[in-house]
Amino acid sequence: MTDKTEPILRVQHLSTSFKTDRGLVTAVDDVCFEVMAGETLGIVGESGCGKTVTSKSVMRLLPEHITRYGKQSKILYKDFDILAAGEGEMRNVRGDKIAMIFQEPMTALNPVFTIGWQINEALKYHTKLNKRERRDRAVEMLRLVEIPNPEQRIKEYPHQLSGGMRQRVMIAIALCCEPDILIADEPTTALDVTIQAQILDLMNGLKEKFNTAIMLITHDLGVVATVCDRVMVMYAGRVIESGPVHDIFHNPQHPYTQALLGSIPKRGRKVQGAMLPTIPGIVPSLWELPDGCRFEARCPYTDAQRCVHEEPELAPGPDNRPVRCHYPIGSEKERPAKLTTGVTG
């Protein structure tokens, strides 16, 4: 699927920093990736790893007065340079070419306007449709996201809808201008699992229908396995591994990816009394990043020397996919002695 098309979004050396009282803090550090049309890219990581900041950088939704992008940072939508664009130009892109679904369907909709009004708002700005056509389009969109009785629903307010329905409305708003790229930031995290299944099903159907590229940000590896084509794993602001979803799950190269996959309980494979493999410790604070590998303190494979002092580059690993590790799993290189994946914690 990836070979067929040109990348529709290219993110090059993205570094996003914030000015704070304690100085500049870099939340996203030298992140590069591409998204093709019709493809779903999963961005995975734990809280604070920079996945949301990456997506908001693409949308330029971060507060401009405290946000600094790196000198070499570039985000290209087709040929349009997002980081160099003015606010007016960005307005034409947001919602029309690139749209976003947020995590919290309870708060992302405006409580004082009707559903219909909120879909209409995007259409009014980005299309030349007249009032009647816009209303018809809103109804059509709600029908597309399988909201029953859409003619009635467009007159209702967000509080009258359930969580799953609100997330559908969000998707309807995001897709009403048929964007090329849909950024979904934890779209199902706040939802129950049966509703999650509905929303994932819906997003997949829409991707096929409109050939939309989807950037799916999530911490749920089950969701990734179910819908993504490619995956990028982030840790403390860095991309540590990326590749096709199959390879990431069956042939992880970075110890963090491996540990993350190990630490989720597996459905249908209950072992009585078994402990889960865990990752000891916690994610390092962005204020006190180590000189070496950012995962070093929690890594079961650390050599306690090179790993501590020298941060690995993101380079092709044994599986020929980018990985940021001195001793990627499956490499011929001699591993340090401390080679136990033993259960800790």
Next chain:
Amino acid sequence: MSLIEVRNLVKKFPIRGGVLNRVVNNVHAVRGVTFDIASGETVGVVGESGCGKSTLGKCLIRLIEPTEGLVAYEGEEITGLSHSELMPYRRKMQIVFQDPYSSLNPRLTVQATLAEAIKLHGVVKQSGSAMDDYIDELMRQVGLRPDDKVKFPHEFSGGQRQRIGIARALSVRPDFIVADEPVSALDVSIQAQVLNLMKKLREELGLTMMFISHDLKVVEHFCDRVLVMYLGYVVEEVRTDDLDNTAQHPYTRALLGANPIDDPDDRRPLVILQGDVPSPINPPPGCPFAGRCPLVMDRCREKMPPLEVKNGAPVACWAVEDGKAPEPLTRAGSRSPASA
């Protein structure tokens, strides 16, 4: 012997309104629930938001007063006991809350938080070195540094805070713990740490637990048995050893089928249930799952099926027939979310 017995437990929350502030309606949170928890057992409660699982957990230890029904601890009825009569039971029954951010008092140090319950229940009679030692030991038990006891909750990470919550529950040496979504707010890697800790403590201290969660993966891993709730009813009780083959209720099976599989090569379509959970205010008559159920019959809309043993396990469904073992779970017949 059963440590906890629950009989026909009902909880309605009144909705008041109008000029006279009269009860105009009720939220039917728990609607006649009956079950036992054996000593040393861990029972999971799963269900979607609003199904009454947290209310049930809190009714059990009387943090919420049940409207009707009976809860017994070691054969002694505790519903109906006065505040002072209840005190010894409060020590034996503790709770770990979901949100490690809001369940700790931000103005108390960890030490002060822990000491409060310890003193109240007279586990350690006096402050001083005995109390310090006890708290140090408690901190070590949950994997925290004893020196950190002088810190405030905001100085800890989410996982550490949940460890404090666990330490607080354990501080009075309870026999029974209700864990209300203890790992839902945590990151995956931290979730595994906390689950392992709880498992270790459960074995060391011989705790009996009720583990409330919306995540079937976690419940399957952590619990011996699971109660599946839907809109206030327990619709099925099933052992977690072989869920895929023993789950009988169509809702349990839908939950299992809707859980994404952690394997990109296994893209069986997810089971898609249409529609939402009905409102617990004026719930529909009959089985509350009827509106979304693939096996719905006319009878389902008229009368709620009782929870009765079929094929060796309690299930509340008209469509499940005794003597006809459930088919192994497949995902056929649903629409494909991923045709990659």
